[in-house]
Amino acid sequence: MFAPVPSLSFGAPGAIVLAPGDTRSTVLIPERCDGRCMGLDGRDGPNLACANCGQAVATRIDDCSYWQSTRLAPNAVRRVPGDGPTPRPVEWAVLAEERESTPPVEPSGHWSPRWEAAVGSALAHLLVASAGAPVTLPGGLVTSAFGRALDALLPRELPTKGLALAGPGLPPPDPAPDIALVPRHPQTGRAWQPPGTAVAVPLAADVWLHLAFHDERSAVPVTGGTPEGVLRDDPLPMHPPHLFRPDSAVFLHTLARLPAVRQPWLRGVHDRVRAEPYARPFSFG
Structure with missing residues:
Protein backbone atom coordinates (compact mmCIF):
# COMPACT_ATOMS: atom_id res chain seq x y z
CA MET A 1 0.00 0.00 0.00
CA ALA A 73 -7.62 -21.73 4.51
CA PRO A 74 -3.98 -22.22 3.40
CA ASN A 75 -3.21 -24.43 6.41
CA ALA A 76 -6.08 -26.80 5.61
CA VAL A 77 -5.98 -27.29 1.83
CA ARG A 78 -3.36 -27.78 -0.87
CA ARG A 79 -3.30 -27.52 -4.64
CA VAL A 80 -3.07 -30.68 -6.72
CA PRO A 81 -2.80 -31.03 -10.50
CA GLY A 82 -6.06 -31.47 -12.35
CA ASP A 83 -6.81 -34.13 -14.91
CA GLY A 84 -5.77 -33.45 -18.47
CA PRO A 85 -3.65 -30.63 -19.89
CA THR A 86 -3.72 -27.16 -18.38
CA PRO A 87 -5.94 -24.94 -20.55
CA ARG A 88 -4.06 -22.15 -22.30
CA PRO A 89 -5.27 -18.55 -22.06
CA VAL A 90 -7.28 -17.31 -25.02
CA GLU A 91 -5.10 -15.57 -27.60
CA TRP A 92 -5.52 -11.82 -28.06
CA ALA A 93 -6.49 -12.35 -31.70
CA VAL A 94 -9.34 -14.67 -30.66
CA LEU A 95 -10.64 -12.14 -28.13
CA ALA A 96 -10.62 -9.44 -30.77
CA GLU A 97 -12.40 -11.67 -33.28
CA GLU A 98 -15.13 -12.84 -30.89
CA ARG A 99 -15.67 -9.32 -29.51
CA GLU A 100 -17.72 -10.47 -26.52
CA SER A 101 -18.23 -7.10 -24.88
CA THR A 102 -20.32 -5.60 -22.09
CA PRO A 103 -22.60 -2.71 -23.15
CA PRO A 104 -22.36 0.49 -21.10
CA VAL A 105 -26.12 0.69 -20.46
CA GLU A 106 -28.13 -2.09 -18.84
CA PRO A 107 -31.63 -3.11 -19.99
CA SER A 108 -33.02 -1.05 -17.09
CA GLY A 109 -31.63 2.07 -18.78
CA HIS A 110 -28.95 2.75 -16.14
CA TRP A 111 -25.19 2.78 -16.53
CA SER A 112 -23.59 -0.64 -16.09
CA PRO A 113 -21.88 -1.07 -12.68
CA ARG A 114 -19.32 -3.16 -14.54
CA TRP A 115 -18.40 -0.11 -16.60
CA GLU A 116 -18.32 2.15 -13.54
CA ALA A 117 -15.91 -0.22 -11.80
CA ALA A 118 -13.70 -0.84 -14.86
CA VAL A 119 -13.41 2.87 -15.66
CA GLY A 120 -12.72 3.65 -12.00
CA SER A 121 -9.73 1.31 -12.05
CA ALA A 122 -8.45 2.52 -15.43
CA LEU A 123 -8.85 6.15 -14.32
CA ALA A 124 -6.27 5.62 -11.56
CA HIS A 125 -3.76 4.27 -14.09
CA LEU A 126 -4.63 7.09 -16.50
CA LEU A 127 -3.82 9.76 -13.93
CA VAL A 128 -0.44 8.13 -13.33
CA ALA A 129 0.23 8.02 -17.09
CA SER A 130 -0.71 11.68 -17.47
CA ALA A 131 1.98 12.78 -14.99
CA GLY A 132 -0.38 15.61 -14.06
CA ALA A 133 -0.84 16.98 -17.60
CA PRO A 134 -4.24 17.42 -19.30
CA VAL A 135 -5.27 14.52 -21.55
CA THR A 136 -6.92 14.86 -24.96
CA LEU A 137 -9.52 12.14 -25.61
CA PRO A 138 -10.69 10.75 -28.96
CA GLY A 139 -14.39 11.48 -28.39
CA GLY A 140 -17.43 9.23 -28.29
CA LEU A 141 -17.86 6.79 -25.42
CA VAL A 142 -14.24 7.25 -24.33
CA THR A 143 -14.98 10.90 -23.59
CA SER A 144 -18.30 10.01 -21.93
CA ALA A 145 -16.49 7.57 -19.64
CA PHE A 146 -13.33 9.52 -18.80
CA GLY A 147 -13.86 13.14 -19.87
CA ARG A 148 -15.69 14.54 -16.86
CA ALA A 149 -13.31 12.86 -14.42
CA LEU A 150 -10.21 14.16 -16.18
CA ASP A 151 -11.64 17.68 -16.35
CA ALA A 152 -12.20 17.62 -12.59
CA LEU A 153 -8.96 15.93 -11.52
CA LEU A 154 -6.36 17.33 -13.93
CA PRO A 155 -5.35 20.91 -14.78
CA ARG A 156 -6.43 22.42 -18.08
CA GLU A 157 -3.35 24.34 -19.15
CA LEU A 158 -1.17 23.18 -22.05
CA PRO A 159 0.71 21.12 -23.10
CA THR A 160 -1.62 18.15 -23.24
CA LYS A 161 -1.06 14.44 -23.77
CA GLY A 162 -3.01 12.49 -26.36
CA LEU A 163 -4.86 9.25 -25.65
CA ALA A 164 -6.02 6.67 -28.19
CA LEU A 165 -7.46 3.18 -28.14
CA ALA A 166 -4.89 0.53 -29.02
CA GLY A 167 -5.05 -3.21 -28.99
CA PRO A 168 -5.60 -6.40 -30.99
CA GLY A 169 -7.70 -5.97 -34.09
CA LEU A 170 -7.15 -2.21 -34.33
CA PRO A 171 -4.75 -0.48 -36.73
CA PRO A 172 -1.89 1.40 -35.07
CA PRO A 173 -3.06 4.85 -33.96
CA ASP A 174 -1.95 7.68 -36.23
CA PRO A 175 -0.47 9.88 -34.95
CA ALA A 176 1.13 7.80 -32.25
CA PRO A 177 -0.44 8.73 -28.88
CA ASP A 178 1.32 9.48 -25.62
CA ILE A 179 -1.10 7.18 -23.78
CA ALA A 180 -2.74 4.01 -25.10
CA LEU A 181 -5.97 2.65 -23.61
CA VAL A 182 -5.45 -1.10 -23.94
CA PRO A 183 -7.34 -4.25 -22.89
CA ARG A 184 -6.50 -6.25 -19.78
CA HIS A 185 -6.64 -9.98 -20.49
CA PRO A 186 -9.69 -11.50 -18.74
CA GLN A 187 -7.79 -14.67 -17.78
CA THR A 188 -4.20 -13.60 -17.05
CA GLY A 189 -4.82 -10.01 -15.95
CA ARG A 190 -1.95 -8.82 -18.15
CA ALA A 191 -2.32 -5.67 -20.21
CA TRP A 192 -1.82 -5.70 -23.97
CA GLN A 193 1.43 -3.94 -24.75
CA PRO A 194 1.25 -1.20 -27.41
CA PRO A 195 4.15 -0.70 -29.83
CA GLY A 196 6.31 2.38 -29.58
CA THR A 197 6.64 4.61 -26.54
CA ALA A 198 2.98 5.02 -25.57
CA VAL A 199 2.21 4.40 -21.90
CA ALA A 200 -0.33 1.58 -21.55
CA VAL A 201 -3.43 2.16 -19.43
CA PRO A 202 -5.23 -1.16 -18.84
CA LEU A 203 -9.01 -1.46 -19.10
CA ALA A 204 -11.16 -4.56 -18.54
CA ALA A 205 -11.27 -6.43 -21.85
CA ASP A 206 -15.07 -6.63 -22.14
CA VAL A 207 -15.36 -2.86 -21.71
CA TRP A 208 -12.43 -2.15 -24.04
CA LEU A 209 -13.92 -4.38 -26.75
CA HIS A 210 -17.13 -2.36 -26.68
CA LEU A 211 -15.22 0.91 -26.98
CA ALA A 212 -13.07 -0.43 -29.80
CA PHE A 213 -15.58 -2.24 -32.00
CA HIS A 214 -19.20 -1.57 -31.11
CA ASP A 215 -21.25 0.88 -33.14
CA GLU A 216 -24.10 2.22 -31.02
CA ARG A 217 -26.16 2.97 -34.09
CA SER A 218 -28.54 0.49 -35.68
CA ALA A 219 -28.45 0.37 -39.47
CA VAL A 220 -32.13 0.43 -40.39
CA PRO A 221 -32.99 1.87 -43.83
CA VAL A 222 -35.60 4.61 -44.02
CA THR A 223 -38.37 4.53 -46.61
CA GLY A 224 -36.96 4.74 -50.09
CA GLY A 225 -33.48 3.62 -49.08
CA THR A 226 -30.67 5.14 -47.06
CA PRO A 227 -28.04 7.47 -48.52
CA GLU A 228 -24.59 5.95 -48.57
CA GLY A 229 -22.82 6.32 -45.22
CA VAL A 230 -25.98 7.24 -43.29
CA LEU A 231 -27.25 5.16 -40.39
CA ARG A 232 -30.57 5.55 -38.61
CA ASP A 233 -31.21 4.75 -34.96
CA ASP A 234 -34.34 2.61 -34.69
CA PRO A 235 -35.14 2.04 -31.93
CA LEU A 236 -33.36 4.97 -30.33
CA PRO A 237 -30.44 3.98 -28.04
CA MET A 238 -31.11 4.22 -24.32
CA HIS A 239 -29.80 7.29 -22.51
CA PRO A 240 -29.28 6.96 -18.73
CA PRO A 241 -30.92 9.60 -16.53
CA HIS A 242 -27.57 10.95 -15.29
CA LEU A 243 -23.99 11.49 -16.45
CA PHE A 244 -21.55 8.60 -16.29
CA ARG A 245 -19.58 8.39 -13.05
CA PRO A 246 -16.62 6.10 -12.35
CA ASP A 247 -16.75 4.05 -9.16
CA SER A 248 -14.89 6.11 -6.54
CA ALA A 249 -14.25 3.11 -4.26
CA VAL A 250 -12.56 1.15 -7.06
CA PHE A 251 -10.64 4.26 -8.09
CA LEU A 252 -9.25 4.73 -4.55
CA HIS A 253 -8.60 1.00 -4.14
CA THR A 254 -6.49 1.00 -7.32
CA LEU A 255 -4.73 4.31 -6.74
CA ALA A 256 -3.63 3.38 -3.21
CA ARG A 257 -1.77 0.38 -4.66
CA LEU A 258 0.20 2.33 -7.28
CA PRO A 259 3.63 3.66 -6.16
CA ALA A 260 3.05 6.91 -8.10
CA VAL A 261 0.42 7.98 -5.55
CA ARG A 262 3.33 9.09 -3.38
CA GLN A 263 3.82 12.05 -5.72
CA PRO A 264 2.41 15.15 -3.96
CA TRP A 265 -0.04 16.13 -6.72
CA LEU A 266 -1.44 12.59 -7.03
CA ARG A 267 -1.60 12.10 -3.27
CA GLY A 268 -3.60 15.32 -3.19
CA VAL A 269 -6.08 13.84 -5.67
CA HIS A 270 -6.30 10.67 -3.60
CA ASP A 271 -6.93 12.52 -0.35
CA ARG A 272 -9.50 14.84 -1.92
CA VAL A 273 -11.52 11.96 -3.38
CA ARG A 274 -11.21 9.97 -0.15
CA ALA A 275 -12.58 12.91 1.83
CA GLU A 276 -15.49 13.44 -0.60
CA PRO A 277 -16.00 10.18 -2.53
CA TYR A 278 -19.33 11.33 -4.02
CA ALA A 279 -18.28 14.80 -5.10
CA ARG A 280 -17.74 15.64 -8.77
CA PRO A 281 -16.78 13.69 -10.90
CA PHE A 282 -18.07 10.74 -8.86
CA SER A 283 -21.51 12.28 -8.40
CA PHE A 284 -24.61 11.79 -10.54
CA GLY A 285 -24.80 15.43 -11.61
Whole structure:
Protein backbone atom coordinates (compact mmCIF):
# COMPACT_ATOMS: atom_id res chain seq x y z
CA MET A 1 0.00 0.00 0.00
CA PHE A 2 1.28 3.46 -0.88
CA ALA A 3 -1.59 5.50 0.58
CA PRO A 4 -3.94 5.00 3.54
CA VAL A 5 -6.78 2.51 3.17
CA PRO A 6 -9.79 2.03 5.48
CA SER A 7 -8.95 -1.59 6.32
CA LEU A 8 -6.85 -4.59 5.39
CA SER A 9 -7.71 -8.28 5.33
CA PHE A 10 -7.04 -10.01 8.64
CA GLY A 11 -7.15 -13.46 7.08
CA ALA A 12 -4.20 -15.80 6.72
CA PRO A 13 -1.92 -14.93 3.75
CA GLY A 14 -1.92 -17.31 0.82
CA ALA A 15 -5.65 -18.06 0.87
CA ILE A 16 -7.17 -19.28 -2.40
CA VAL A 17 -10.37 -17.35 -3.18
CA LEU A 18 -13.20 -19.00 -5.11
CA ALA A 19 -16.71 -18.07 -6.08
CA PRO A 20 -19.03 -19.82 -3.59
CA GLY A 21 -20.64 -21.82 -6.38
CA ASP A 22 -17.27 -23.34 -7.31
CA THR A 23 -16.83 -24.94 -3.88
CA ARG A 24 -17.60 -28.64 -3.46
CA SER A 25 -17.85 -31.10 -0.55
CA THR A 26 -18.15 -28.53 2.24
CA VAL A 27 -20.81 -27.88 4.88
CA LEU A 28 -21.52 -24.83 7.02
CA ILE A 29 -20.45 -24.77 10.68
CA PRO A 30 -23.64 -23.32 12.28
CA GLU A 31 -21.97 -21.81 15.37
CA ARG A 32 -19.64 -19.77 13.13
CA CYS A 33 -22.27 -18.25 10.87
CA ASP A 34 -22.61 -14.78 12.38
CA GLY A 35 -22.94 -11.77 10.10
CA ARG A 36 -24.02 -8.16 10.04
CA CYS A 37 -26.89 -7.50 7.70
CA MET A 38 -28.16 -10.33 5.51
CA GLY A 39 -25.40 -12.93 5.36
CA LEU A 40 -22.09 -14.27 6.61
CA ASP A 41 -19.13 -11.95 7.14
CA GLY A 42 -16.52 -14.40 8.46
CA ARG A 43 -16.13 -12.69 11.84
CA ASP A 44 -15.91 -16.05 13.66
CA GLY A 45 -13.20 -17.50 11.46
CA PRO A 46 -13.58 -20.46 9.08
CA ASN A 47 -17.26 -21.36 8.80
CA LEU A 48 -17.07 -24.17 6.23
CA ALA A 49 -15.94 -27.69 7.09
CA CYS A 50 -14.93 -30.63 4.96
CA ALA A 51 -18.03 -32.77 4.46
CA ASN A 52 -15.95 -35.94 4.92
CA CYS A 53 -13.66 -35.27 7.91
CA GLY A 54 -15.32 -32.24 9.56
CA GLN A 55 -12.16 -30.09 9.61
CA ALA A 56 -12.66 -26.34 9.13
CA VAL A 57 -11.30 -25.58 5.66
CA ALA A 58 -12.72 -22.28 4.41
CA THR A 59 -14.56 -19.05 5.16
CA ARG A 60 -17.75 -18.24 3.24
CA ILE A 61 -18.54 -14.51 2.94
CA ASP A 62 -21.82 -13.34 1.45
CA ASP A 63 -23.02 -10.42 3.54
CA CYS A 64 -24.65 -7.67 1.48
CA SER A 65 -21.73 -5.25 1.87
CA TYR A 66 -19.04 -7.69 0.67
CA TRP A 67 -18.13 -9.51 -2.51
CA GLN A 68 -19.41 -13.08 -2.28
CA SER A 69 -16.42 -15.37 -1.89
CA THR A 70 -15.10 -18.55 -0.32
CA ARG A 71 -11.58 -18.25 1.08
CA LEU A 72 -9.84 -21.62 1.41
CA ALA A 73 -7.62 -21.73 4.51
CA PRO A 74 -3.98 -22.22 3.40
CA ASN A 75 -3.21 -24.43 6.41
CA ALA A 76 -6.08 -26.80 5.61
CA VAL A 77 -5.98 -27.29 1.83
CA ARG A 78 -3.36 -27.78 -0.87
CA ARG A 79 -3.30 -27.52 -4.64
CA VAL A 80 -3.07 -30.68 -6.72
CA PRO A 81 -2.80 -31.03 -10.50
CA GLY A 82 -6.06 -31.47 -12.35
CA ASP A 83 -6.81 -34.13 -14.91
CA GLY A 84 -5.77 -33.45 -18.47
CA PRO A 85 -3.65 -30.63 -19.89
CA THR A 86 -3.72 -27.16 -18.38
CA PRO A 87 -5.94 -24.94 -20.55
CA ARG A 88 -4.06 -22.15 -22.30
CA PRO A 89 -5.27 -18.55 -22.06
CA VAL A 90 -7.28 -17.31 -25.02
CA GLU A 91 -5.10 -15.57 -27.60
CA TRP A 92 -5.52 -11.82 -28.06
CA ALA A 93 -6.49 -12.35 -31.70
CA VAL A 94 -9.34 -14.67 -30.66
CA LEU A 95 -10.64 -12.14 -28.13
CA ALA A 96 -10.62 -9.44 -30.77
CA GLU A 97 -12.40 -11.67 -33.28
CA GLU A 98 -15.13 -12.84 -30.89
CA ARG A 99 -15.67 -9.32 -29.51
CA GLU A 100 -17.72 -10.47 -26.52
CA SER A 101 -18.23 -7.10 -24.88
CA THR A 102 -20.32 -5.60 -22.09
CA PRO A 103 -22.60 -2.71 -23.15
CA PRO A 104 -22.36 0.49 -21.10
CA VAL A 105 -26.12 0.69 -20.46
CA GLU A 106 -28.13 -2.09 -18.84
CA PRO A 107 -31.63 -3.11 -19.99
CA SER A 108 -33.02 -1.05 -17.09
CA GLY A 109 -31.63 2.07 -18.78
CA HIS A 110 -28.95 2.75 -16.14
CA TRP A 111 -25.19 2.78 -16.53
CA SER A 112 -23.59 -0.64 -16.09
CA PRO A 113 -21.88 -1.07 -12.68
CA ARG A 114 -19.32 -3.16 -14.54
CA TRP A 115 -18.40 -0.11 -16.60
CA GLU A 116 -18.32 2.15 -13.54
CA ALA A 117 -15.91 -0.22 -11.80
CA ALA A 118 -13.70 -0.84 -14.86
CA VAL A 119 -13.41 2.87 -15.66
CA GLY A 120 -12.72 3.65 -12.00
CA SER A 121 -9.73 1.31 -12.05
CA ALA A 122 -8.45 2.52 -15.43
CA LEU A 123 -8.85 6.15 -14.32
CA ALA A 124 -6.27 5.62 -11.56
CA HIS A 125 -3.76 4.27 -14.09
CA LEU A 126 -4.63 7.09 -16.50
CA LEU A 127 -3.82 9.76 -13.93
CA VAL A 128 -0.44 8.13 -13.33
CA ALA A 129 0.23 8.02 -17.09
CA SER A 130 -0.71 11.68 -17.47
CA ALA A 131 1.98 12.78 -14.99
CA GLY A 132 -0.38 15.61 -14.06
CA ALA A 133 -0.84 16.98 -17.60
CA PRO A 134 -4.24 17.42 -19.30
CA VAL A 135 -5.27 14.52 -21.55
CA THR A 136 -6.92 14.86 -24.96
CA LEU A 137 -9.52 12.14 -25.61
CA PRO A 138 -10.69 10.75 -28.96
CA GLY A 139 -14.39 11.48 -28.39
CA GLY A 140 -17.43 9.23 -28.29
CA LEU A 141 -17.86 6.79 -25.42
CA VAL A 142 -14.24 7.25 -24.33
CA THR A 143 -14.98 10.90 -23.59
CA SER A 144 -18.30 10.01 -21.93
CA ALA A 145 -16.49 7.57 -19.64
CA PHE A 146 -13.33 9.52 -18.80
CA GLY A 147 -13.86 13.14 -19.87
CA ARG A 148 -15.69 14.54 -16.86
CA ALA A 149 -13.31 12.86 -14.42
CA LEU A 150 -10.21 14.16 -16.18
CA ASP A 151 -11.64 17.68 -16.35
CA ALA A 152 -12.20 17.62 -12.59
CA LEU A 153 -8.96 15.93 -11.52
CA LEU A 154 -6.36 17.33 -13.93
CA PRO A 155 -5.35 20.91 -14.78
CA ARG A 156 -6.43 22.42 -18.08
CA GLU A 157 -3.35 24.34 -19.15
CA LEU A 158 -1.17 23.18 -22.05
CA PRO A 159 0.71 21.12 -23.10
CA THR A 160 -1.62 18.15 -23.24
CA LYS A 161 -1.06 14.44 -23.77
CA GLY A 162 -3.01 12.49 -26.36
CA LEU A 163 -4.86 9.25 -25.65
CA ALA A 164 -6.02 6.67 -28.19
CA LEU A 165 -7.46 3.18 -28.14
CA ALA A 166 -4.89 0.53 -29.02
CA GLY A 167 -5.05 -3.21 -28.99
CA PRO A 168 -5.60 -6.40 -30.99
CA GLY A 169 -7.70 -5.97 -34.09
CA LEU A 170 -7.15 -2.21 -34.33
CA PRO A 171 -4.75 -0.48 -36.73
CA PRO A 172 -1.89 1.40 -35.07
CA PRO A 173 -3.06 4.85 -33.96
CA ASP A 174 -1.95 7.68 -36.23
CA PRO A 175 -0.47 9.88 -34.95
CA ALA A 176 1.13 7.80 -32.25
CA PRO A 177 -0.44 8.73 -28.88
CA ASP A 178 1.32 9.48 -25.62
CA ILE A 179 -1.10 7.18 -23.78
CA ALA A 180 -2.74 4.01 -25.10
CA LEU A 181 -5.97 2.65 -23.61
CA VAL A 182 -5.45 -1.10 -23.94
CA PRO A 183 -7.34 -4.25 -22.89
CA ARG A 184 -6.50 -6.25 -19.78
CA HIS A 185 -6.64 -9.98 -20.49
CA PRO A 186 -9.69 -11.50 -18.74
CA GLN A 187 -7.79 -14.67 -17.78
CA THR A 188 -4.20 -13.60 -17.05
CA GLY A 189 -4.82 -10.01 -15.95
CA ARG A 190 -1.95 -8.82 -18.15
CA ALA A 191 -2.32 -5.67 -20.21
CA TRP A 192 -1.82 -5.70 -23.97
CA GLN A 193 1.43 -3.94 -24.75
CA PRO A 194 1.25 -1.20 -27.41
CA PRO A 195 4.15 -0.70 -29.83
CA GLY A 196 6.31 2.38 -29.58
CA THR A 197 6.64 4.61 -26.54
CA ALA A 198 2.98 5.02 -25.57
CA VAL A 199 2.21 4.40 -21.90
CA ALA A 200 -0.33 1.58 -21.55
CA VAL A 201 -3.43 2.16 -19.43
CA PRO A 202 -5.23 -1.16 -18.84
CA LEU A 203 -9.01 -1.46 -19.10
CA ALA A 204 -11.16 -4.56 -18.54
CA ALA A 205 -11.27 -6.43 -21.85
CA ASP A 206 -15.07 -6.63 -22.14
CA VAL A 207 -15.36 -2.86 -21.71
CA TRP A 208 -12.43 -2.15 -24.04
CA LEU A 209 -13.92 -4.38 -26.75
CA HIS A 210 -17.13 -2.36 -26.68
CA LEU A 211 -15.22 0.91 -26.98
CA ALA A 212 -13.07 -0.43 -29.80
CA PHE A 213 -15.58 -2.24 -32.00
CA HIS A 214 -19.20 -1.57 -31.11
CA ASP A 215 -21.25 0.88 -33.14
CA GLU A 216 -24.10 2.22 -31.02
CA ARG A 217 -26.16 2.97 -34.09
CA SER A 218 -28.54 0.49 -35.68
CA ALA A 219 -28.45 0.37 -39.47
CA VAL A 220 -32.13 0.43 -40.39
CA PRO A 221 -32.99 1.87 -43.83
CA VAL A 222 -35.60 4.61 -44.02
CA THR A 223 -38.37 4.53 -46.61
CA GLY A 224 -36.96 4.74 -50.09
CA GLY A 225 -33.48 3.62 -49.08
CA THR A 226 -30.67 5.14 -47.06
CA PRO A 227 -28.04 7.47 -48.52
CA GLU A 228 -24.59 5.95 -48.57
CA GLY A 229 -22.82 6.32 -45.22
CA VAL A 230 -25.98 7.24 -43.29
CA LEU A 231 -27.25 5.16 -40.39
CA ARG A 232 -30.57 5.55 -38.61
CA ASP A 233 -31.21 4.75 -34.96
CA ASP A 234 -34.34 2.61 -34.69
CA PRO A 235 -35.14 2.04 -31.93
CA LEU A 236 -33.36 4.97 -30.33
CA PRO A 237 -30.44 3.98 -28.04
CA MET A 238 -31.11 4.22 -24.32
CA HIS A 239 -29.80 7.29 -22.51
CA PRO A 240 -29.28 6.96 -18.73
CA PRO A 241 -30.92 9.60 -16.53
CA HIS A 242 -27.57 10.95 -15.29
CA LEU A 243 -23.99 11.49 -16.45
CA PHE A 244 -21.55 8.60 -16.29
CA ARG A 245 -19.58 8.39 -13.05
CA PRO A 246 -16.62 6.10 -12.35
CA ASP A 247 -16.75 4.05 -9.16
CA SER A 248 -14.89 6.11 -6.54
CA ALA A 249 -14.25 3.11 -4.26
CA VAL A 250 -12.56 1.15 -7.06
CA PHE A 251 -10.64 4.26 -8.09
CA LEU A 252 -9.25 4.73 -4.55
CA HIS A 253 -8.60 1.00 -4.14
CA THR A 254 -6.49 1.00 -7.32
CA LEU A 255 -4.73 4.31 -6.74
CA ALA A 256 -3.63 3.38 -3.21
CA ARG A 257 -1.77 0.38 -4.66
CA LEU A 258 0.20 2.33 -7.28
CA PRO A 259 3.63 3.66 -6.16
CA ALA A 260 3.05 6.91 -8.10
CA VAL A 261 0.42 7.98 -5.55
CA ARG A 262 3.33 9.09 -3.38
CA GLN A 263 3.82 12.05 -5.72
CA PRO A 264 2.41 15.15 -3.96
CA TRP A 265 -0.04 16.13 -6.72
CA LEU A 266 -1.44 12.59 -7.03
CA ARG A 267 -1.60 12.10 -3.27
CA GLY A 268 -3.60 15.32 -3.19
CA VAL A 269 -6.08 13.84 -5.67
CA HIS A 270 -6.30 10.67 -3.60
CA ASP A 271 -6.93 12.52 -0.35
CA ARG A 272 -9.50 14.84 -1.92
CA VAL A 273 -11.52 11.96 -3.38
CA ARG A 274 -11.21 9.97 -0.15
CA ALA A 275 -12.58 12.91 1.83
CA GLU A 276 -15.49 13.44 -0.60
CA PRO A 277 -16.00 10.18 -2.53
CA TYR A 278 -19.33 11.33 -4.02
CA ALA A 279 -18.28 14.80 -5.10
CA ARG A 280 -17.74 15.64 -8.77
CA PRO A 281 -16.78 13.69 -10.90
CA PHE A 282 -18.07 10.74 -8.86
CA SER A 283 -21.51 12.28 -8.40
CA PHE A 284 -24.61 11.79 -10.54
CA GLY A 285 -24.80 15.43 -11.61
